[in-house]
Amino acid sequence: MTIEIPSELIVVLRNARHVAFLTGAGVSAESGIPTFRDALTGLWENFDAEQLASADAFRRDRELVWGWYEWRRMKVLKAEPNAAHCTISTIASKVPHVDVVTQNVDDLHERAGSENVVHLHGRLDHPICFACRRLHELSLGIPEEPEGGRRLAPPRCEYCGGYVRPGVVWFGESVPESEWKVAVDACRKCDVLFTVGTSSIVQPAASLPVIAARGRAMVVQINLGPTSLDGIAQFNLVGQAGVIIPALFDAVWGPSK
Ligand code: BV8
Numbered sequence: 001m002t003i004e005i006p007s008e009l010i011v012v013l014r015n016a017r018h019v020a021f022l023t024g025a026g027v028s029a030e031s032g033i034p035t036f037r038d039a040l041t042g043l044w045e046n047f048d049a050e051q052l053a054s055a056d057a058f059r060r061d062r063e064l065v066w067g068w069y070e071w072r073r074m075k076v077l078k079a080e081p082n083a084a085h086c087t088i089s090t091i092a093s094k095v096p097h098v099d100v101v102t103q104n105v106d107d108l109h110e111r112a113g114s115e116n117v118v119h120l121h122g123r124l125d126h127p128i129c130f131a132c133r134r135l136h137e138l139s140l141g142i143p144e145e146p147e148g149g150r151r152l153a154p155p156r157c158e159y160c161g162g163y164v165r166p167g168v169v170w171f172g173e174s175v176p177e178s179e180w181k182v183a184v185d186a187c188r189k190c191d192v193l194f195t196v197g198t199s200s201i202v203q204p205a206a207s208l209p210v211i212a213a214r215g216r217a218m219v220v221q222i223n224l225g226p227t228s229l230d231g232i233a234q235f236n237l238v239g240q241a242g243v244i245i246p247a248l249f250d251a252v253w254g255p256s257k
């Protein structure tokens with residue numbers, strides 16, 4: 001199946017000095033990582049993401065929440081970056097300045113070679129103490145399968161004895177100021193913003209493409225289907241990120257160019 005890349009986009013990318021990517025769970029889907037909406041399948045299918053991804057949920061049932069995050073972390077440890085992550089990393093060798101801003105809490109962009117990835121919503125592999133917020137060193141290797149399917153007692157903080165929590169930004173928690181500033185700056189200054197594999201529902205992340213469109217950027221959406229961003233994006237490339245981004249790379253910087 002040939003992917004049609006608009007010629008206007010090809011020309012802009014060939015001359016671009018600054019390209020930014022805003023990625024969501026869809027960019028990791030082809031690595032086998034359930035998207036945020038899918039993550040609530042199987043053992044957690046009767047839960048709503050906001051029921052598990054919040055401080056209140058952790059206060060109510062820390063073993064259920066810690067079990068969910070360790071299940072997700074285990075999936076990431078067993079996964080590999082896919083063609084989308086790898087091509088995004090390679091584009092950084094073709095364009096003077098590339099920013100990768102992700103809503104994802106996995107490290108697949110880093111493992112694909114992307115540098116200075118901005119994690120708006122934190123990282124699974126950087127848990128902190130719920131009480132004193134100090135970083136907690138996770139033991140190496142794959143966490144054991146939670147007994148009985150999903151509950152897992154979180155470790156205790158070695159400094160204050162508090163419970164360790166996932167190092168992610170939960171609903172009702174603020175995106176870290178420094179990450180937010182870098183993300184807004186990138187969207188204001190870039191020539192092209194790709195928004196890849198996100199349902200563009202969660203705020204304030206979903207406002208970044210709007211900030212980019214209000215500036216000088218060409219906004220390009222890559223998704224399997226329509227989202228609320230369709231009207232904002234100048235181009236909506238429909239399909240799998242792991243297929244579209246390599247096709248885009250070949251069309252712009254391919255061997256014969
Ligand atoms: C805050 C980390 C308050 C945890 C996540 C207006 C302004 C500000 C806040 C709000 C607001 N309105 C509402 C709010 C509250 C809330 C919010 O946005 N709620 C939503 C539900 C309406 N926002 C917050 O709480 C934020 N904080 O507001 O703080 C505050 C203010 C002042 C002072 C103190 C506090 C914090 C939100 C962060 C929550 N944490 N993640 C964890 O991972 O467990 S959010 C999580 O869901 C993700 O990180 C992501 O951001 C979001 C959505 O996930 P997606 O990545 O989009 O994935 P999804 O499954 O939804 O979609 C996948 C997409 O990929 C689909 O479109 C699919 O078609 C596509 N796809 C699938 N496969 C592929 C593909 N595309 C291409 N190729 C493929 N192969």
Ligand code: ZN
Pocket residue numbers: 129130131132133134157158159160161162
């Ligand atoms: Zn502590």
